[in-house]
Amino acid sequence: MYAASAVLAVIAIALAWPVPIALARASWPSRTPGRALALWQLIALAGGTSMIGALLLFGFAPFVGAGAADAGLLVSGLFSGPLPTDVGVVHIVALGAAVLLGAHLLLNLATTAVRAERSRRRHHTLVELLSSPVPGRPGTRMLDHAAPVAYCLPGMHTVTVLSEGLVDLLDREQLDAVLAHERTHLRQHHHLVLLAFTAWNSALPWFPIANRAERAVALLVEMLADDTARREVDAATLATAIALVGSAWGDVGHADVLGTAPHRLAAPGPTPAAPHEGPAVAGALGARISRLLAA
Template sequence: MPVDSTAVVLGVLALALAWPVPLILARAKWPAAAPVLALALWQSIALAGGISMIGSLLLAGLEPFGDDLASRVTGAAAALFTGPLPPDVSLLHTFFLSAAVLLAAHLVLNLALTSVRSRRQRHRHMELLRLLSSPLPDEPATRIIDHPAPAAYCLPGARSVTVLSEGMIELLSAEELEAVISHERAHLRQKHHLLLDAFRSWKRALPWFPIATRAQDAVALLVEMLADDTARRTSGDAVLADAIRIVDSTGSAGTALGAPKDPRTPEQRRTALLAREARLTDDRRTVGTGVRLLVVVAIVLLVVVPPVLVLTS
C-alpha cells in the first residue's frame, strides 16, 4: 500500500517525542535554573507528541480517500454512510483509522476522568479538614491539623486552603514557617494542580509507557521549584533552604514542604527535596541567552509544526 509521507514524518516525530527527547530533557541540568521554560517545554512535548501520534495514524488510515485532509475526511464520511469503499482500502487502513480514533478518545476521556476524580478527592478532603482541623488565628485560609509529623500542603478549590500540621509549626521558626506558607500559596495562585492533573492523566492513559512516569515526576519537581522561587523572593534563599533541610532531617520528606506528590519511592521524594535545597544554597545557576532562545524556538516549533502538518496534508 502507498505510504503517506506526512504520516511517516509525524510518526517519526511521535517516536522521537515519546522516548529520546523526554529522556534527554529529564536528565538535563538547566531546567532547575529555568523552571518556567522547562515546564513550557514539557507541555509542548506532550502536546506535540499526542498530535503527532494521532495525526500519523489518522493520515495513514485516510490515505485512500483523497489528496488532502478535507477531502479525505469527506470521502471517508461518505463511504461510511453511503458506500462504497475505495478499491485500494485495506485492512491496514482500517486498523490505522480505528487506532487514531480510539487513541484520541482514550486520551481525552482520561483527561476528563482525572480532572473529575481530582475534584472529588479534593472535595472529600476539604470535608474532612472542616472536621479535623482548625483555622490559624487571623488566617482563615490556613488550617492546622493535630499531627506530630511535619506536613504542609495546599488544597485547591472554591475556597482554597493551606494546611499545616502541629509538628510543622513546632519544628520551624516563624520565618521558616512563613516561607512554607508562601510556597504553598504560590501553588494555589499559579494553579499548579491543573498542570499536574494533565500529566497524571497522561500517565494513567499510558501506564505501561515509562516516559509518562518520568515526565510526571519531572513536572512535579519543577512546580515545586517554581513555588520555591516565589517564596524565596520574600523569605530569602537561606530561610527556605533551612526549612527544607530541617524537614528532610526528620525523614518526613514525602509529606512536607510540598514535596512532589507522585514519585514512587521515599528515595525519590528525598532526592527531590535535596535538589530543591541545592538550588537554594549553591550559587544561582543561570541559563544563557543562547539556550533560552533555542528552547523558545523548540517550543514554538513543537506547538505549530504537528498541527500544520496534519491540517495541510
C-alpha cells in the same frame, strides 16, 4: 499524505523517547524551571497530536486523490457499501487506532479530573472537621498532629493546611517561607498542570516516559514555588525549612512534605509514599535544597 504521515510519525517517536530523556537528564531545567515546565507541556501536547495526526493522515491518504468531498465514502462504505479500491485494511486500522487513542486520552483526562475533584471535596470536608483556623492567616487551617506537614488544597475556596508539629518545628521566618511556597501552588494553579501529566501517566502506565515526565514536572512546580517563596524570605531560610521537615520524618521517602501533596491528585492529602518512591522523593528534596543554597 503518506510523506506527511511519515514526518509526523518521526516527530511522535522523537517526542516519545529521545527528547524527553534528554530533557530529564539535562541540568538547565533547575536553573529555569518555568521554561522547562513549558517545554514538558509542549512535548506532551505535540507528541500526542503528532501520533494521532500520523495515523489519521495515513488512513485518509487514499481519499486525497478523489477530492475532499469523497472522504465521506469512508463513512458510508463502512455501513452500506464497499470502500474505494485503494483503501486497505491497514488504513482502516490506522483510522480506528487514531480514534481510539484520542478518545482514550481525552476520557482518561476527564475521569482523572473528576476523581481529583471528588477527592478534593472530601478532603476539604475532612479539613473543616479536623482542623481549626489560624488567627491572622486567612485561608490557613491547623491540624492537631505532631507530624510536620504543610500542603494546599485548590478549589473554589483554597486552603493551606499546616500541622502543629510543623509550627513547633519551624521558626517564624521558616513558616512564612513554607506558606509563601504553598500560596504559589494555589496562585499559579499547579494542580492543573500536574493533573494533565497524572492523566497521561494513568492513560499509558506501560509507557516509561509518561512516568518520567510526571516526576520531572512535579519537581519543576516545586522549584517554581521555591523561587517565589525566596522573594519573601532568603533562600537559606527556605532550604533550612525543607531540610528540617525532611529530617523530622527520619526518612523523607515516608511522607509528602512542604508542598508535595498537590502531586497526589487522586489521594486525600499527604499520604505515605510507596517504598520504591523513597529514593526519588529524597532526591527531589535534595535537589531543591542544593539549588536554593547555590542561589
